[in-house]
Amino acid sequence: MLSIKNISKSFIQRGLVLNNLCLEVTEGDSIAIMGPSGSGKTTLLNIIGSLDKPDSGEVTFRAASLANFTDDESAVYRNRNIGFVFQDHLLLPYLTVSENIMLPLLASNYTPEELSVKEEHLKILMDKTGITELKNKYPFHISGGEAQRVALVRALANSPSILLADEPTGSLDAKNANILGDLLLEMNKEFGITIILASHSADLAKKMSRVLRLDEGKLIAEATV
Amino acid sequence: MVPGILKIVLQSIKFYRKPVLYQVLIIALLSAVITGSLLTGRSVRASLKKSASERLGNTGILISSGIRYFDAELAQRMKDSAGINCTGILEINGYCQSLSSQKGAFNTHIYAVNNDFFTFNGDDSLIINQGEIAINKRLADYLAVKPGDDIIIRFKEISDIPADAPFAPAKDAGKSVVMRIGTILQPAYTGNFSLSISQIMPMNVFMNLSDLENEHGKSLKINRLLIDKKNVSSLSKITDDFKRDLRPADIGLRLRRVKKTRQTELISDRVFIDAAIVKEISNLLPSSAPVITYLGNRFMAGSRSTPYSFVSALPLSIYPEIATGDDIIINKWMADDLSVNEGDSVEMYWYSPDSLNKLIERSNRFVIKKIVEMQGIWSDSLLMPDFPGISGRESCSDWDAGVPIKMNEIRTKDEAYWNKYRGTPKAFISYEKGKELWGNNYGPATALRFPEALTEKEIEHKLSGSLDPRQSGFTFTDLYGDAIKAANESVDFGTLFFSLGFFLIVASVVLLSFAVSSYFDSKREQINTLFALGFKNRWIERLLFLESLSIGLIGCFIGALAGYLVNILITRALNSVWQGAVQTDTLDAFISVVPVLTGFLITILTTMILMMIKIRRYLNTLNRKEKEIHRRPSPRRNLLLLRYSFILTI
Numbered sequence: 001m002l003s004i005k006n007i008s009k010s011f012i013q014r015g016l017v018l019n020n021l022c023l024e025v026t027e028g029d030s031i032a033i034m035g036p037s038g039s040g041k042t043t044l045l046n047i048i049g050s051l052d053k054p055d056s057g058e059v060t061f062r063a064a065s066l067a068n069f070t071d072d073e074s075a076v077y078r079n080r081n082i083g084f085v086f087q088d089h090l091l092l093p094y095l096t097v098s099e100n101i102m103l104p105l106l107a108s109n110y111t112p113e114e115l116s117v118k119e120e121h122l123k124i125l126m127d128k129t130g131i132t133e134l135k136n137k138y139p140f141h142i143s144g145g146e147a148q149r150v151a152l153v154r155a156l157a158n159s160p161s162i163l164l165a166d167e168p169t170g171s172l173d174a175k176n177a178n179i180l181g182d183l184l185l186e187m188n189k190e191f192g193i194t195i196i197l198a199s200h201s202a203d204l205a206k207k208m209s210r211v212l213r214l215d216e217g218k219l220i221a222e223a224t225v
Numbered sequence: 226m227v228p229g230i231l232k233i234v235l236q237s238i239k240f241y242r243k244p245v246l247y248q249v250l251i252i253a254l255l256s257a258v259i260t261g262s263l264l265t266g267r268s269v270r271a272s273l274k275k276s277a278s279e280r281l282g283n284t285g286i287l288i289s290s291g292i293r294y295f296d297a298e299l300a301q302r303m304k305d306s307a308g309i310n311c312t313g314i315l316e317i318n319g320y321c322q323s324l325s326s327q328k329g330a331f332n333t334h335i336y337a338v339n340n341d342f343f344t345f346n347g348d349d350s351l352i353i354n355q356g357e358i359a360i361n362k363r364l365a366d367y368l369a370v371k372p373g374d375d376i377i378i379r380f381k382e383i384s385d386i387p388a389d390a391p392f393a394p395a396k397d398a399g400k401s402v403v404m405r406i407g408t409i410l411q412p413a414y415t416g417n418f419s420l421s422i423s424q425i426m427p428m429n430v431f432m433n434l435s436d437l438e439n440e441h442g443k444s445l446k447i448n449r450l451l452i453d454k455k456n457v458s459s460l461s462k463i464t465d466d467f468k469r470d471l472r473p474a475d476i477g478l479r480l481r482r483v484k485k486t487r488q489t490e491l492i493s494d495r496v497f498i499d500a501a502i503v504k505e506i507s508n509l510l511p512s513s514a515p516v517i518t519y520l521g522n523r524f525m526a527g528s529r530s531t532p533y534s535f536v537s538a539l540p541l542s543i544y545p546e547i548a549t550g551d552d553i554i555i556n557k558w559m560a561d562d563l564s565v566n567e568g569d570s571v572e573m574y575w576y577s578p579d580s581l582n583k584l585i586e587r588s589n590r591f592v593i594k595k596i597v598e599m600q601g602i603w604s605d606s607l608l609m610p611d612f613p614g615i616s617g618r619e620s621c622s623d624w625d626a627g628v629p630i631k632m633n634e635i636r637t638k639d640e641a642y643w644n645k646y647r648g649t650p651k652a653f654i655s656y657e658k659g660k661e662l663w664g665n666n667y668g669p670a671t672a673l674r675f676p677e678a679l680t681e682k683e684i685e686h687k688l689s690g691s692l693d694p695r696q697s698g699f700t701f702t703d704l705y706g707d708a709i710k711a712a713n714e715s716v717d718f719g720t721l722f723f724s725l726g727f728f729l730i731v732a733s734v735v736l737l738s739f740a741v742s743s744y745f746d747s748k749r750e751q752i753n754t755l756f757a758l759g760f761k762n763r764w765i766e767r768l769l770f771l772e773s774l775s776i777g778l779i780g781c782f783i784g785a786l787a788g789y790l791v792n793i794l795i796t797r798a799l800n801s802v803w804q805g806a807v808q809t810d811t812l813d814a815f816i817s818v819v820p821v822l823t824g825f826l827i828t829i830l831t832t833m834i835l836m837m838i839k840i841r842r843y844l845n846t847l848n849r850k851e852k853e854i855h856r857r858p859s860p861r862r863n864l865l866l867l868r869y870s871f872i873l874t875i
Contacts, residue, residue, distance in 0.1 A: 084757040094237050106230075
């Protein structure tokens, strides 16, 4: 589904971050990428999400090269195929929980019929993640764990193929981190969503089917976590 | 429910109300300065137009005879013949004093009007009764008087003869009348009527013209003719209409038959006839001949002297026997008095004003060409002009000749001559010599004489409608047009205050730039999230544009309202501390759609251009990511800069 071939990426201030990195991702994979801060985990997720471009190498999604996408095509690719979960939930503070969750649908140009199907799907996800009661609250009225679950549901609003999670439990306590980890796994198993997450957390990583370490710009498979 | 873009915009504005308020206030300041300046410009011009309209009433064209007077009947003739709505008034300056408060006002404008004056100005109800006056509110306030109070009005005597003309009677302190205040006129009801271009509110007295008539017992004379602005087609047409209706009598020219010579004579109420009129009449009636008669102080021949004798300078064309050059013809009475014979010399002395109007005694030596008997053309008492202080006086001692008269030199025989022959000239010289000696600024002739063949009717017919009124001192002014033009071409206070407020405008734009940068930086993560969620650049740009537009519209709306307050403040300052700039204290703060809309549009355009630049730069920066080394945006730094700039601006 997703093929990353020999991509490199360097920054003037940080030097070479990704070095001829290769990764093959199949449908339904759940991959944890570990590594120290500044090792390039977020850069890799940004390149996969088409928020950034590699200096060299190629990323293909279902045989389409991301390098050939225009800005608008990249936006559509992100909207329909990628779901992002960040360390800080990054919910819009002036929209309610339910509005935040529905927000990706606004960028999708759905017909009313499609929209009502999506809205029904989101209600199920909200039930599953236990945030239905929060739907009319604003982000600053809910806890960090609740906000991260809201962010997860927002990421899944368009039923993406890949969920990119960048340190999703980084700002959560152990209990909430565990709940979120389980939810990610549940989404992977129940809906077949491919998950690629970057994390320092070994507990979260071991819930994934594959654990990779980013070291000197290359991905190395971890034998044990 | 999926939120719409407008809901997101409104929710965002509501959530970020503090930074939004900064922007709104800055935009409001910008808008207030621009709108206020434009409104002030409009207010000054509108006030000047309103003031001009109040001053002039319905007056369009003013026909003024300057310091001369003309027959009020001319106004009626203009009405009848040209179908023009007009009214004649007498405008003089004077002094008013309240008998109750004792307060006095110099330089009061006194308008003696007919009852049609107020009808002319659109108020049929107001009539000034005889013995009553109407005054304007400013004068009433100044004198602290009310209707029913009496005031004394002093003004210079109205005379056809200019005060400094030769032989004008000595002037007394002027005339005084006590009148009762009937009405106090508000500015909107012609109270501030004025024919001058000054913006200073006048102090006006309106009195019935017939009150002046009764006072002097003379026919009504006026010096201003007001033409309704609605009737004005062109200045030249009015001039032509006026010329067509102008008769010699209107400008004080009278015809009379001279029995002694059987000629017809044209004389002037002003005694001397203007050179321009003499020339004009001689062009129209080439057979006319000018005559000038002057008062000599004395004639001397050796030790003998004849005091105060009139001497006529006569044209050769109708007096073929008249002497030329320094030759003189004297009558038998003077020859006997001086004991002189033909061929003898006599010295004549007379007063003449110098360039400073000071009387200088001048003299000329003449050789007696002929001594004539006092009969026929040599006994023509009508040659003496109607000097107001001399004509009709019973005795020489009653003369008020406007020149020093030494009464002790007047002998019994001189009184006898006056009693018998009045002002019959005792000597005669050529007109050319007389014009050289006695011609003055007021004219080169005291009469024009026409041959016997020309009748009074023929002369009157020839001159009526043919005399150029401008040669008689009339001026024609499109007062309303000039006033509107002056108001339109007055100092553009809009641009002036716009320029004065330029620092504030620039400071506001800089402040707004900081405020917007700070605001956008604080939303950086949210915009990144929108990118990540798959929103296109165009959509995000539209979102930021709508948000900026909403903020701009709110700021501009508040600024437009505040602009009116700025306008009120500036107008008040112009009426008080900055009065020197406008020379008036009657400015009103007008609200007008055009300047408000212009200010609103200029501000919103400026704001949106700035916002669009900021949005584009902001989105470009976000798209650049970490490819280039760039200064990391810092909301905190921007906020600090914003606060410092704000403090500096204040």
